[in-house]
Amino acid sequence: GAGVSQSPSNKVTEKGKDVELRCDPISGHTALYWYRQSLGQGLEFLIYFQGNSAPDKSGLPSDRFSAERTGGSVSTLTIQRTQQEDSAVYLCASSLAGQTYEQYFGPGTRLTVT
Amino acid sequence: AQSVTQLDSHVSVSEGTPVLLRCNYSSSYSPSLFWYVQHPNKGLQLLLKYTSAATLVKGINGFEAEFKKSETSFHLTKPSAHMSDAAEYFCVFSTDKLIFGTGTRLQVFP
Numbered sequence: 001g002a003g004v005s006q007s008p009s010n011k012v013t014e015k016g017k018d019v020e021l022r023c024d025p026i027s028g029h030t031a032l033y034w035y036r037q038s039l040g041q042g043l044e045f046l047i048y049f050q051g052n053s054a055p056d057k058s059g060l061p062s063d064r065f066s067a068e069r070t071g072g073s074v075s076t077l078t079i080q081r082t083q084q085e086d087s088a089v090y091l092c093a094s095s096l097a098g099q100t101y102e103q104y105f106g107p108g109t110r111l112t113v114t
Numbered sequence: 115a116q117s118v119t120q121l122d123s124h125v126s127v128s129e130g131t132p133v134l135l136r137c138n139y140s141s142s143y144s145p146s147l148f149w150y151v152q153h154p155n156k157g158l159q160l161l162l163k164y165t166s167a168a169t170l171v172k173g174i175n176g177f178e179a180e181f182k183k184s185e186t187s188f189h190l191t192k193p194s195a196h197m198s199d200a201a202e203y204f205c206v207f208s209t210d211k212l213i214f215g216t217g218t219r220l221q222v223f224p
């Protein structure tokens with residue numbers, strides 16, 4: 001079956017612009033996660049959805065970052081007024097409810113802020 | 115606080131020789147630990163998982179890891195490296211979310 005997909009695969013934007021990153025989880029996976037992977041660093045947890053609710057937003061680095069999920073499926077991560085330090089690969093993962101440990105990751109969106 | 119520490123940022127081995135990627139954890143209770151692999155330009159993939167059953171865990175592609183409580187370690191090993199093993203490997207701690215180590219880049223030379 002289809003895996004987790006993310007779009008776009010690459011995004012170059014100018015500092016100060018807003019960007020939207022999209023994640024399509026595996027069908028039937030109720031849990032969805034967003035991570036950020038910066039050069040030379042590990043994965044940084046951003047936010048977690050169970051269904052359309054986000055019980056854990058603790059990883060969002062600032063109020064410029066927001067995410068939503070509709071219909072228990074697609075999720076969008078929005079970064080407003082992008083800064084150069086936002087440049088990273090943004091990864092999305094999904095899992096069955098209660099199976100946090102077995103997350104299936106998408107290929108990521110590489111964001112470059114110039 | 116729960117955390118994982120990957121002791122080597124880079125490991126280089128020759129094809130056919132053993133692989134050892136080191137990971138230590140810190141936890142006040144029995145942890146759930148995992149190794150994920152990330153091949154270039156590909157998504158992260160679960161390699162193996164430890165969830166308090168057998169301490170020696172076998173994963174995909176011939177990898178295995180041993181949970182040692184006395185040493186607070188969960189090192190990843192493979193008896194014989196293959197060129198296709200070249201990738202970034204992450205030791206991961208699970209609570210209600212995944213906490214990733216900083217990663218170890220494995221290079222395999224012919």
